[in-house]
């Protein structure tokens with residue numbers, strides 16, 4: 391199982407890397423983007439790789455092998471970029487790359503309930519080993535109010551049958567705790583399967599997206615990293631952000647326009663860069679990807 395990096399060359403070219411640069415890969419994942427930067431620049435640049443999922447470290451180190459590199463890993467959220475850099479005694483950086491969402495490993499093999507096609511515990515945490523304090527999808531569906539569940543399914547999943555699904559979730563959990571992905575898929579099928587007959591989208595797609603976003607506070611973390619990350623950038627530094635759905639892209643676009651209007655940044659591509667037909671063919675996961683690039687001035 392490999393994770394094919396999306397918009398790899400476009401996102402790295404967009405960082406306009408020079409020898410001596412320090413670059414943060416805020417979503418290390420399978421190390422695909424980082425390894426490409428290392429292949430291009432070896433140890434003439436420093437890369438700081440962040441991921442909440444500790445497995446990202448070993449996957450990347452295997453890729454790097456003996457290739458000369460200056461790579462440091464931090465098992466942290468990108469929303470804490472400022473603290474990570476302070477700990478490393480780094481004042482500011484030349485580039486920040488984010489390739490949002492989950493990796494193919496997390497979807498296919500992590501066993502944490504990201505896929506509605508596999509029967510797994512309903513965790514959906516980016517972290518490999520969530521602690522008691524970490525929110526899980528299981529906690530959301532078993533303990534939150536019906537209205538709050540409906541609100542996230544609607545707000546983060548853009549699911550128009552959110553109320554019907556939330557109602558069924560609350561009815562079902564009175565009978566038996568919802569423990570696995572397949573428990574939840576059955577509930578969604580029972581609630582709205584009929585409305586999805588003949589459509590190409592699985593009835594659980596939007597609810598699963600919503601629960602993942604809520605479990606990991608994905609949208610607020612993105613807002614935070616855009617703000618803190620920009621403050622950590624040197625003048626002339628670049629941000630390269632790949633998003634996978636309209637909610638994320640809207641946040642990136644808004645933040646970039648705000649910075650431009652304040653005269654603090656230049657938007658490099660007015661329209662987001664999207665995968666070529668060839669990339670779409672060879673990597674269907676790139677389907678909804680959008681890349682936005684910014685330069686601090």
Ligand SMILES: C[S@@+](CC[C@H](N)C(=O)[O-])C[C@H]1O[C@@H](n2cnc3c(N)ncnc32)[C@H](O)[C@@H]1O
Nearest residue numbers: 395417419420421422423441442467468489492
């Ligand atoms: C799409 S994958 C990145 C893949 C990587 N660019 C590659 O080519 O191999 C996204 C990664 O970001 C991580 N991630 C998601 N949210 C995060 C956050 N707030 N902070 C740090 N890492 C996060 C996920 O655990 C996942 O490994």
